[in-house]
Amino acid sequence: MRLSRNLASVTVAATLLLCLPYDPVPHARVRSAPPAAGQPAVPEQAAAQPFGAACLIHVNGSHVVAHCHNPYVDTDRVRLHIECARWWDIDTDTSPADAGPAATVRLSGRCWKEVGSAWVSHQRPGN
Template identity: 45%
Template sequence: MPASRRRTAALTAALTALLGVTASAARAVPPAPADDPRDVPRAHCRTAVVGSTGTARCFNPNGTLSRVRLHIECKRWYDPDVDTRAVPVGPAQGVTVAGRCWQEIQDLWVSQEPGE
């Protein structure tokens, strides 16, 4: 085998080994936490409407405290909208938050903020 071919084969083998080690090392390192405030651990909430009552059931699978608040927009102009107080949801806990309109509900959603 000529010397140039041996060097090429050796370089190819070295590069393959280096890339294999680099790829496995990259897989072993966990991703860095993002600085984006939207990536804050949150409770998981499901909402439901039954008649004129809106309900949110939230469960916090994280190790941090979270505060959830239910917001209800009523359909009629004379019906006041509802914003509940912030309810703390501890780690591995669940809460149910409810509110109602006098008549129909147009929209409801849950807002969250980190607990202290």
């Protein structure tokens, strides 16, 4: 009886988490401050253009693979960052790869033991 109550509460919690809304493009660019002195201002048209590749990250043991697809016109320079779970394990960052318009790039890396976290950073070329 006790096991079925615990299983029911876990099932309800998992269902509620799956129903939560989410933003599929969390890296959307939002300007919150004016440019610093000596830096050129970004035109409003360029700031309003969509930017950023959509990346799927797969962790299999100590190996990490990210596939990033850029559906937009502007090139997105992507890098995979891997933080290892063990304090003595070396964290890694891949070299930048340019995801051109309608292109998909593959990034990979690994830890010696377990992977703590992995994420992809995005940058406009020339910045």
